[in-house]
Structure formats: structure tokens, C-alpha cells
Amino acid sequence: MQPFERSVLLVGATGAFGERLAAGLIRSGIAVIAVARNTARLEKLAQQLGTQISIEACERSRIDTPFLNALRSRYPGVYAVADSSGPFQASDDRLPRAAIGAGLHYVDLADARDFVGHIGNLDQDARSAGVAVLSGASSTPALSHAALDRLLADARAVISIDVSIAPGNRAPRGLSVVKAILSTVGQPVRVFxxxxxxxxxxxxxxxxxxxxxxGSRPVALCETPDLDLLVSRYHPKADAIFRAGLELGLLHYGVAALGLFVRLGLIKTLTPLARPLRAIADLLKPFGSDRGGMRIDALLINDKGDLARRVWTLSANAGVGPYIPTLPALAALKMLADNSLSWRGAAACAGIIPYDVIAAEFAHHGITAEQSETAAPPPLMKRLLGADYDTLPAAIRDSHDVSGVLVLEGRADATSPDGIITAMFSRVFRFPRGGTNMPLRVEMRSENDGSETWTRIYPDVTMRSNLRNVDPFTHCLDEVFGPVAIRLEWKATDSNLTLHIVGARLLGLPLPSILQPRSSARESVDNNGRFHFDVDIAMPLVGSIVRYKGYLTPAALS
Structure with missing residues (x-):
């Protein structure tokens, strides 16, 4: 292929990602026909990128098959349509259909779950036309899956996958990107x-x-195609989650706070706030950095049969972050231009573009990627009790064998005296108030720092705590409920496991004995051979707060 013999119609060319994709195409010897609404911005882009870019001022919605056929007569070298316009949450499939009708390949940078998920509806038409329609040729799902294909290549089983994207605060924020983020904040998101x-x-x-x-960045649940594709392609037994975040805590946690209004039904969506929130974010641009990256954590059984954590990270130098989402699309368009991609059809761009082809651009942009593997630590209770753990009955050991994620299911009874004070404690700590033979689900999750998060799901309340700061010499650990940390001493015998409160802290400050809760808790095996628990919690000067007891058995994961 001679330089600039082929050309791409690039829709949304003047956006933050479109400009960078245009530059990458021209640097790769592929001419660009830039399409956007604003003629002035198109002319400015043409001045920046030189003679190998042509401009067409046009609305995305006006691009149909006759438009593309007319374009092909004027630009015989055009072979593909690339769409970087967004937000794809509000888009339909008219543009990829138009590309198929004109016999052109189609590649987009979509991150909208439904848009990418439904692109397969065009598969037969694309195959018949002999073209490739690739949706999501961006950080997610194209790059995340290319990295995961390498990360999980020899895994015997996958337990959990956690993908995170964390841009720098000074990275350009197009209005379409802001709208895409806000569209799902506070909304119900389906997650495995x-x-x-x-x-x-x-x-x-x-x-x-x-x-x-x-360094450290906050991230939170974000709806993207990966929430479905991670499950369908890698079949994790426990988790598949995608998170994104904002570098500045004020912005990140501010968005989370606004999401509460959506969750409470006070407002329908945050999307109408996109412009004012973007303006606020722009005012804060002098703070933070312009460095960002990605991280993928996978818990798996490796080729030796051992439980391991594998991590892939990508870090971008100052100002480079916005190029990352464009690199999978650039790789796809280059492969289509030189006919090295023979795949035809319509699908999410996951597992189609090889990692090495995408990564070939990393060095040019100063992007670094690393991959590592570490052995997963033994379950927290085994580390806490040491040799005593092995003396416990099998039913108790099985109910603490948290190798990544352990789910227990069973039934429970709960009693709590009536009164304002007991109701207050139950509300703060999310204790069950009362009931008999209630269904109970307990999800126990090992965290990257070696702690475990236990989530007890009763019919009307969910109680969550984190167990950390293990001391195997004293058999003590902290169980943390928000700002309160309870120090617990555990004792194991060949028939049961008991625990007692030996201290408490509030916001890191020790509480006097008179303010410390009292607990009598015992784990044993019932007459049916099941794990049985009995927990009684009281407060000095108040008396009993709650008592809950019942049985649990390990639940099979998918």
C-alpha cells in the first residue's frame, strides 16, 4: 500500500478523540476525510494536520448510503468509516448500516453497553457485503480484552476480573464523554x-x-460493554466489573453524591447537568495532573493449579491519556487498510485486534504497560489461626475458605428488643431487627490488601464489614463497620470457633470500656452437619441490641 493511497471517513473528527485518531491515521500514511458540524473547527484541524486531510461539514445524522456512495466517487481511496462522535448511549445503528450499504468497513469508539451489545444484529448484512463492522474499538472493550487475552491465556479457571480506567484531571473532557459518564450515575446497572x-x-x-x-486513584462502577463481554468471553466464576474514576476527590465523590438524588428518585438523570458540571470541572483543571492509565486485576487458577492474582497496568505520560482510546481503532483501521485483518461481520471489537498491534503505538506516545503475577494469600482465617485452623470441623473451615470469593446461603432467626436506642444501633450497623427462618446470603470477598469483606444479605437489610489487621500471635483482628473498628479475639477448638470483643475504636480513637459493645459469638456444626452461627450483641447500660443465629452452606458459583 502506497502512503495515502487509502482514506478513512472520520466522523466526529474535531472531538478530543477524533483529532487524535486523525493525527494517528495521517502519521500511518492513511488520508482522512474529516466530518463534523463546525466548519471553523474543521478548518483549524486541517491547518494542523496538513494536506492529507479533507473536510466535510455535515451532521452525523445526514450520513446515509447515498451520501457515502457520492463520497466514494469523489474519494476513490476511501475504504472505511470511523465514528468517534458519541455519546453512543443516544446513538442508533443508521451509520454502520449506511457503511454496509456502501460497501465500507465501519469502526467506532463506542463505550455504550447497549449500542455495542446490539451491533451483532448487523452481522449477516456485514458478511454479505464483505465488510468488517467493529464497535467498541477503544479502551473498552478492544484494549481491555486484548490485554486480558494475554493475561489469561494459560489460566485453568478465572474467578474474577476487575477493569479500571483512571484519566488525569487535566485530560480534555468532551461534552459527549461527560454525558456518557453522567447518563448512568445513580441508575441501576446490571453487574455479574x-x-x-x-x-x-x-x-x-x-x-x-x-x-x-x-499513584492511587478512586474508581467506581461505570456501565460499559465490558460488564457483559467479560462474562461471555472469560466465564469468571465470581465477578466481572468495570470501573472508572476522576482524579480529584472533589469531582469523583461529588458525582457520587449527586447520584444519590437519582437513587432516591428526586431527579431522573444527571445528563442535563453535563454542561454546568463540565464547566465546574474545567475550573478545576489547574489541579491534579494530566497523567492517567488503566489497570486490570484478575484472580485465577494458573497453569500450575495455584490461586494467583495477575495484574496488567498501563500508564500514560503527561498529555498522552486521550490517545489511549484511539489506539485500538487506529490498529483496526491500519489492519483493514493493508488487508491483514481478514475477519468480516459485525461484532463488538473484543478479541479481534491483537494486543501487539495495538501496543505497537505505545512507544511513540510514551505509554508503558506492565504485567505481573503474585500468589494469592491463604484465606484470612487460616492466616489468623495458623495451625489451630486445621483443628476446626470441616464445615467451619469450608465456611471460611475464601479463595477470592466465597458465597454462603442458608436461614437465620433474629431478635432485637424494642426501643429507640436498639433501633438506632441496628440502623447504624445494619443489624437484622427481627424475623424467623429468614433467607440469608453471605458474600465473603478477599481484597487485594489481604483483608476480607463480608456482606450479609437479609431480606430487608444488608450488613457489610471488612476484616483486617490480622495478628496471628494473639489471634486478633479488626472488623470495621465504616468509622468503627471492633477488635475481635478468635479461639478455635476441634468443635467450634468463638470470638470476643477485646477493644473498639471510633475514627481511630480508642473507646472507653463503657462505650464498647459486648459480644458472645460462636460458630459450630449443627445436627445436620451444617455450619451454625449464634451471635449475641449488647451494650453496657443498654443491654441486648440484637441476637441472630442460623445455618449456612457454601453455594456453587457459576
Missing amino acids: RSGRWSEYAGWSLGKKVTLPGI
């Missing part, structure tokens, strides 16, 4: 978690991730 599909609010399930050379 703990071995089943459940709904969580957009921008919930927050945590922090560490990126080499960048």
Missing part, C-alpha cells in the same frame, strides 16, 4: 458479582487502584 447477576447503582462499588508512576 458473587456468581450471579445483580443490580448496583452506577458510580457505586467504589475503591482505589494504584497505577505505576501515577
Whole structure:
């Protein structure tokens, strides 16, 4: 292929991603026909990129098959349509249909779950036309799956996958990107978690991730095609989640706070706030950095049969972050131009463009990628109790064998005295108030820092805590409920496991004995050979707060 012998019709060429994709195509010897609404911005882009770019001022909605056929008569070298316009949450399939009708390949940077998920409806038409229609040729799902194909190549089984994207605060924020993010904040998002599909609010399930050379960044649940594709392509037993975040805590947690209004039904969506929120974000651009990256965490059984954590990270130098979403599309368009991609049809761009082809552009932009594997630590209770753990009955050990994710299901009874104070404690700590033979589901999850998060799901309340700061010499650990940390001492015998409260802290400050809760808790095996628990919690000067007891058995994950 001679330089600039082929050309791409690039829709949304003046956007943050469109400009960068246009530059990459021209640098690769592919001419660009830039399409956007604003003629002035198109002319400015043409001045920046030189003679190998032509401009067409046009609305995306006006591009149909006759338009593309007329374009082909004027530009005989055009072979593909690339769409970087967005937000794809509000888009339909008219443009890819028009490309198919004109016999042109189609590649987009879509990150909208439904748009990418439905692109397969065009598969037969694309095959008949002999063209490739690739949706999501961006950070998600194209790059995330290219990295995962390498990361999981020899895995015997996949337990969980966690993908995170964390851009720098000074990265350009197009209005379409802001709208895409806000469209799902506070909305119910379907997620595969703990071995089943459940709904969580957009921008919930927050945590922090560490990126080499960048540091710690907050991320939260974000709806993208990966939430479906990670499950369908890699079949994790427990989790598949995608998160994104904003570098500045003020913005990241501010968006989360606004999401509460959506969850409470006070407002329908945050999308109408896109312009004012973008303006606020622009005012804060002097703060933070212009460095960003990606991280993928996978818990798996490796080729040796061992439980392991594998991590892939990508870090971008200053100002480079916005190029990352364009690199899979650039790789796809280059492969289509030189006929090295023989695949035809319509599908999400996952597992189609090889990692090495995408990564070939990393060095040019100063992007670094790393991959590592570490052995997953033994379950927390085994580390806490040491040799005593092995003396416990099998039913108790099985109910603490958290190798990534452990789910228990059973039944429980709960009693709590009436009164304002007991009701207050139950509300703060999310204790069950009362009931008999209630269904109970407990999800126990090992975290990257070695702690475990336990989530007890009763019919009307969910109680969540984190167990950390294990001391195997004293058999003590902290169980943390928000700002309160309870220090627990565990004792194992050949018949049961008991625990007692030996201290408490509020916001890191020790509580005097008179303010510390009292607990008598015992784990044993019932007459049916099942794990049985009995927990009684009280407060000095108040008396009993709650008592709950019942049985649990391990639930099979998918």
C-alpha cells in the first residue's frame, strides 16, 4: 500500500478523540476525510494536520448510503468509516448500516453497553457485503480484552476480573464523554458479582487502584460493554466489573453524591447537568495532573493449579491519556487498510485486534504497560489461626475458605428488643431487627490488601464489614463497620470457633470500656452437619441490641 493511497471517513473528527485518531491515521500514511458540524473547527484541524486531510461539514445524522456512495466517487481511496462522535448511549445503528450499504468497513469508539451489545444484529448484512463492522474499538472493550487475552491465556479457571480506567484531571473532557459518564450515575446497572447477576447503582462499588508512576486513584462502577463481554468471553466464576474514576476527590465523590438524588428518585438523570458540571470541572483543571492509565486485576487458577492474582497496568505520560482510546481503532483501521485483518461481520471489537498491534503505538506516545503475577494469600482465617485452623470441623473451615470469593446461603432467626436506642444501633450497623427462618446470603470477598469483606444479605437489610489487621500471635483482628473498628479475639477448638470483643475504636480513637459493645459469638456444626452461627450483641447500660443465629452452606458459583 502506497502512503495515502487509502482514506478513512472520520466522523466526529474535531472531538478530543477524533483529532487524535486523525493525527494517528495521517502519521500511518492513511488520508482522512474529516466530518463534523463546525466548519471553523474543521478548518483549524486541517491547518494542523496538513494536506492529507479533507473536510466535510455535515451532521452525523445526514450520513446515509447515498451520501457515502457520492463520497466514494469523489474519494476513490476511501475504504472505511470511523465514528468517534458519541455519546453512543443516544446513538442508533443508521451509520454502520449506511457503511454496509456502501460497501465500507465501519469502526467506532463506542463505550455504550447497549449500542455495542446490539451491533451483532448487523452481522449477516456485514458478511454479505464483505465488510468488517467493529464497535467498541477503544479502551473498552478492544484494549481491555486484548490485554486480558494475554493475561489469561494459560489460566485453568478465572474467578474474577476487575477493569479500571483512571484519566488525569487535566485530560480534555468532551461534552459527549461527560454525558456518557453522567447518563448512568445513580441508575441501576446490571453487574455479574458473587456468581450471579445483580443490580448496583452506577458510580457505586467504589475503591482505589494504584497505577505505576501515577499513584492511587478512586474508581467506581461505570456501565460499559465490558460488564457483559467479560462474562461471555472469560466465564469468571465470581465477578466481572468495570470501573472508572476522576482524579480529584472533589469531582469523583461529588458525582457520587449527586447520584444519590437519582437513587432516591428526586431527579431522573444527571445528563442535563453535563454542561454546568463540565464547566465546574474545567475550573478545576489547574489541579491534579494530566497523567492517567488503566489497570486490570484478575484472580485465577494458573497453569500450575495455584490461586494467583495477575495484574496488567498501563500508564500514560503527561498529555498522552486521550490517545489511549484511539489506539485500538487506529490498529483496526491500519489492519483493514493493508488487508491483514481478514475477519468480516459485525461484532463488538473484543478479541479481534491483537494486543501487539495495538501496543505497537505505545512507544511513540510514551505509554508503558506492565504485567505481573503474585500468589494469592491463604484465606484470612487460616492466616489468623495458623495451625489451630486445621483443628476446626470441616464445615467451619469450608465456611471460611475464601479463595477470592466465597458465597454462603442458608436461614437465620433474629431478635432485637424494642426501643429507640436498639433501633438506632441496628440502623447504624445494619443489624437484622427481627424475623424467623429468614433467607440469608453471605458474600465473603478477599481484597487485594489481604483483608476480607463480608456482606450479609437479609431480606430487608444488608450488613457489610471488612476484616483486617490480622495478628496471628494473639489471634486478633479488626472488623470495621465504616468509622468503627471492633477488635475481635478468635479461639478455635476441634468443635467450634468463638470470638470476643477485646477493644473498639471510633475514627481511630480508642473507646472507653463503657462505650464498647459486648459480644458472645460462636460458630459450630449443627445436627445436620451444617455450619451454625449464634451471635449475641449488647451494650453496657443498654443491654441486648440484637441476637441472630442460623445455618449456612457454601453455594456453587457459576
